[in-house]
């Protein structure tokens with residue numbers, strides 16, 4: 001029996017129809033072999049669009065469906081769902097992309113239309129050879145792995161734990177809290193960061209469903225959704241976690257001082273250290289690179305003085321393996337190092353600070369006890385805050401970091417509040433972006449406090465005075481773009497609002513978890529709008545600023561989203577797995593075993609009795625390494641078989657009638673006009 | 680005389696280059712319409728016979744593009760593709776087909792601009808090279 005194919009060409013409003021004659025393409029499709037009906041519609045993905053397909057399957061007895069619209073990465077599942085509701089196996093469907101790969105990138109209307117015809121012909125030709133396939137069900141391990149214990153990781157862990165599922169929370173640092181633990185106050189409400197985050201951190205340590213592993217890292221991940229095996233490296237703390245009481249005596253007695261990372265290099269810490277007295281867990285670590293005992297076998301003070309005998313210099317790195325069903329990544333962000341922006345003199349002028357340094361300067365438990373003072377101990381009389389350092393800048397990051405305007409306003413207020421209302425504050429901004437709830441109100445409030453806003457990106461910060469008032473000051477040289485004038489503003493202190501950027505090791509972490517990075521370098525979500533917490537790898541979700549710059553409210557909301565996705569899988573306990581694995585035809589296999597060596601997942605075994613290779617479908621990921629090589633053609637990836645590809649090629653390369661420029665006042669023409677008018 | 684417009688088939692992996700092509704689209708990066716994509720799950724899936732078939736069925740060039748070395752969604756499919764393409768190019772030379780007609784590139788998921796450039800560059804290169812030799816050399 002011949003196939004009965006329905007072809008549906010989308011206009012996508014004017015997104016496709018503006019450049020492709022969707023009506024003509026649908027007409028062309030209906031002339032192709034086995035095509036019973038070719039239709040076009042404004043929005044195929046809409047309900048009426050999907051209904052159209054379902055009706056046709058039923059009324060016209062279609063047994064194959066082709067949709068030409070946006071990228072299958074966007075809506076393949078939508079249309080497969082429609083097919084299924086119409087009673088058609090979702091694999092008897094083929095989607096071809098005439099938007100991202102055609103209408104959006106082709107200059108000429110006729111050329112775009114012709115290309116669309118080729119793509120449709122290829123899909124039609126291929127779909128003829130599609131076969132019914134069925135998803136299989138696998139159990140989902142109920143435990144969830146959360147990586148990164150910043151506010152996002154904390155939120156995700158608590159959410160999952162509350163549902164009754166077990167969480168393994170892996171934090172690389174010695175304590176949890178992430179960047180938020182460095183702050184004193186948070187915008188826009190100015191509530192104290194410790195007051196809102198400490199209870200959450202403590203909740204993590206007390207929650208019986210959370211297995212907190214600090215000073216640990218994930219080194220290897222294998223398996224698939226619902227069934228991941230992870231290897232975790234636990235770095236030696238040189239302190240027995242079960243004995244340490246967190247009294248802090250070791251830190252008092254340690255003679256070795258080094259620059260503190262947590263204090264952003266503006267003060268020192270000891271070789272045995274913890275981030276703060278509120279750290280969770282409240283157990284210090286000995287930094288092996290600097291400890292005199294571990295490097296030179298001297299000192300040993302901490303061991304001598306520790307009242308509970310918790311110091312253990314013999315600890316070594318340990319590794320453990322865990323089974324989990326899903327993974328939530330919450331590894332956060334780094335801030336840009338402003339040293340390469342030489343014009344701002346960071347590192348050269350002591351009174352130029354990054355935002356995070358200022359957070360520590362302002363922190364009640366920071367190096368100055370929360371006093372905003374300069375290196376000479378005096379409070380500043382004037383401060384310049386430079387927005388967008390390394391953000392919205394083609395040379396560094398094109399994106400907006402989304403938090404700088406707001407924390408700059410926070411600093412404005414804190415300086416006025418703590419140092420005094422006489423302090424002059426100058427904000428150098430490009431645009432003020434105060435988009436969140438209560439943010440615009442906060443902006444207004446700060447404006448009313450008498451802070452100056454100068455629109456312009458400073459070209460330089462210098463200590464070369466040109467007038468007596470400038471002596472001994474840092475001079476911010478900028479253009480005031482509203483006045484159209486060059487200005488020089490002498491100040492005591494400069495704060496650089498440096499960009500939030502992807503963690504330095506993002507590429508490596510992405511590789512370990514088998515996910516991708518986006519154009520900005522952050523982890524790539526499945527869909528920028530509709531799938532902001534999932535990734536292209538099933539069962540791996542994102543939470544917080546590892547997906548892109550976020551403030552705390554957004555990071556927390558995102559994290560709850562990630563937790564919900566993980567819980568959905570864990571709660572159901574089952575997941576359906578794609579059937580597009582490899583299959584080795586035993587009648588054709590010659591038993592050369594070539595594929596066994598090629599398989600990266602050890603998913604192929606050799607059946608000695610029959611003398612053929614056999615796929616283990618639970619382990620096969622359908623990558624096609626075997627099929628691409630099999631000398632006899634026995635190995636085939638389901639849904640990507642040789643027949644299907646050959647026919648796709650035939651369709652792709654067949655001659656199509658040239659696009660006659662739409663003559664009558666048809667929709668596509670109008671659509672193009674409006675698209676152009678809008679552009 | 681009308682300028683020669685090549686037909687090019689691209690086998691691209693779902694995880695990197697196909698995503699990059701989507702990104703190029705979202706960012707409206709104009710490309711010549713000569714390149715038509717076939718979505719594969721991984722470049723390691725591209726059987727050399729697909730390439731030969733494409734060249735015999737009317738393509739003037741074939742592009743194979745996937746994730747950067749080390750980034751393959753399936754660990755190392757792209758390395759396998761690299762070996763296969765190298766071998767294939769040697770064989771094709773024996774048949775009088777210019778090796779420039781089979782191109783292997785790595786375009787990561789985030790590199791929309793890279794994808795558009797690869798496409799435009801390849802089209803220009805093949806325009807200069809002219810129609811595929813098989814049209815004269817062989818009777819297919």
Ligand SMILES: Cc1cc2nc3c(=O)[nH]c(=O)nc-3n(C[C@H](O)[C@H](O)[C@H](O)COP(=O)(O)OP(=O)(O)OC[C@H]3O[C@@H](n4cnc5c(N)ncnc54)[C@H](O)[C@@H]3O)c2cc1C
Nearest residue numbers: 148150151152172178179186187332333355544545551552
């Ligand atoms: C100067 C400054 C001031 C700010 N002020 C405010 C404010 O007032 N209000 C507000 O709402 N927002 C503010 N923000 C934004 C805020 O910092 C973020 O929204 C928030 O910290 C994001 O949390 P997160 O958990 O996603 O990331 P992070 O806080 O970066 O936490 C990530 C955690 O993951 C860990 N980690 C990283 N990699 C790994 C790995 N491979 N394995 C294991 N663990 C890993 C890290 O050690 C860290 O603990 C500010 C940002 C800056 C730069």
Ligand code: FES
Nearest residue numbers: 692721745746752
């Ligand atoms: S998945 Fe992209 S090359 Fe393998």
